[in-house]
Amino acid sequence: MEVIESVRRMQERAEALRAQGKTIALVPTMGYLHEAHLELMRIGRRHADTLIISIFVNPIQFGPTEDFERYPRDPEADLKKAESVGVDIVFMPGVEDMYPEGFQTTVSVRKLTKHLCGLSRPGHFDGVCTVVAKLFNITKPHIAVFGQKDYQQLAVISRMVMDLNMDIQIIGAPIIREPDGLAMSSRNAYLSEKERTSALSLKKSLDLAQEMFWQGERDAQKIRDEMVKLIQSYPDTEIDYVSICDPITLEEVSELGDGTLVALAVWIGRTRLIDNKVIEVQDTNS
Amino acid sequence: MEVIESVRRMQERAEALRAQGKTIALVPTMGYLHEAHLELMRIGRRHADTLIISIFVNPIQFGPTEDFERYPRDPEADLKKAESVGVDIVFMPGVEDMYPEGFQTTVSVRKLTKHLCGLSRPGHFDGVCTVVAKLFNITKPHIAVFGQKDYQQLAVISRMVMDLNMDIQIIGAPIIREPDGLAMSSRNAYLSEKERTSALSLKKSLDLAQEMFWQGERDAQKIRDEMVKLIQSYPDTEIDYVSICDPITLEEVSELGDGTLVALAVWIGRTRLIDNKVIEVQDTNS
Secondary structure: EEEEEOHHHHHHHHHHHOOOOOOEEEEEOOOOHHHHHHHHHHHHHHHHEEEEEEEEOOOOHHOOOOOOOOOOOOOHHHHHHHHHHOOOOOOOOHHHOOOOOOOEEEEEEEEEEOOOOHHOOHHHHHHHHHHHHHHHHHOOOEEEEOOOOOOOOEEEHHHHHHHHOOOOOEEEEOOOEEOOOOEEOHHHHOOOOOHHHHHHHHHHHHHHHHHHHHHOEHHHHHHHHHHHHHHHHHOOOOOOOOEOOOOOOOOOOOOOOOOEEEEEEEEEEEEEEEEEEOOOOOOOOO | EEEEEOHHHHHHHHHHHHHHHOOEEEEEEEOOOOOHHHHHHHHHHHHHOOEEEEEEHHHHHOOOOOOOOOOOOOOOHHHHHHHHOOEEEEEEEOOHHHOOOOOOOOEEEHHHHHHHHHOOOHHHHHOOOOHHHHHHHHHHHOOOEEEEHHHHHHHHHHHHHHHHOOOOOEEEOOOOEEOOOOOOHHHHHHHHHHHHHOOOOHHHHHHHHHHHHHHHOHHHHHHHHHHHHHHHOOEEEEOOOOOOOOOOOOOEOOOOOOOOOOOOOOOOEEEEEEEEEEOOOOOOOO
């Protein structure tokens, strides 16, 4: 496994791979790798000759009051984990190499970012799109894999790729959860033992929404109200949003149907967690 | 010479050329080709195995009151001219293929667009950057050639390419002028005979600035005043801006030096023309 820190060297390496006719899969990460990241890498591994992952905590996607500084980092452990799933190249650039003095370009997706996390994290998705566009141009992938836990991120990046005619296939990978249901996230490392219990309220409220739908409830407001009640019954929770929305446009809907997205962000103490579920009709064969 | 209208087919063709190890040069145009465009193509021709030009009047770089509808078009003549300079592929996409329903992504360069034409044409450079990013992803060039008449456009695109790590060499080509000095532009077709004479005021005012510099004048305000006087002495002229600025940041300077940019935009009747000159020290050998 090769570790590359220089933007220029990574780009030359990617171009050389392409010139040899190799296909490239990219898994962009912010490091502090866990099982869900490794699953993205296994998917990438199956789809291309060369698997590149990037590890870069991207400052421009964090707001001024957010957790850029304290975001967890452990590059040594990350490299071991990457090697264990057959990563070929780990790209770990420095901030100055990615954003040299004079940097001033932004990639923005307009409508999709007006909902969900875009409302409470202004500028966040501009930062995400801009860094992903850069990573794509540096690592020149044929495919790139993103997790569905960040549902809106996946939607926004897919839109950017389509709109700017980037010749890259985007693969969305299912959410990976802890045995008790908590969606895996590097930010789970922030949680105290007590908070860890409260964090289960996200998944439980999503399960409640699915259950109510199966029971025949279609009214988004009624389902949202019950989800809010459930979350608030746990200590140290503060809801950022609970959205019941169209899975393509992310616009709020008043009635649920097959495929409706239920997405939420909840503060557990000082830690903001997100989760989501696409509502399914009941499998009549089971 | 091949003519391709489909975005998808153009992208597949470009990818196939790259897979064969061919280098690609792109000259993006809005058509109504004249000698200055052909010069860009000759430069592209010298730098790559395959020369692609695009002809696309890009709606999103025109403001609501601007001349998108009446912008001159002559695709048949364009194809003949392109063939005469050895173009391999002409890419002529339709507006619906470039901007399908739901399109919502923008590429913006922030600081450089706050000056010169960016002030009087809000959103113009967002439209330019966005379409150029798309054209780059569709035609996959190794090099792209742009004219220096659109000095700010060249600066903005170069900045975008650098900031987003696009692996493309940008070449700026010298301004091509009519025998009497008027910078070549498709918009010159709008000018009446009388306006054609007034249009010479742009180049004459730039020559005046250079002459005053050679005479020892360094005060930007004094030079600007004389340029304005000269332009206003011609009928049907209305100055949009006369800028004396840093050639890299495009910020106004109070004193001229070697390499200072003098750039201007002037309305001649209903036609807005631009021109510029980089101030040179006198060649002591001549």
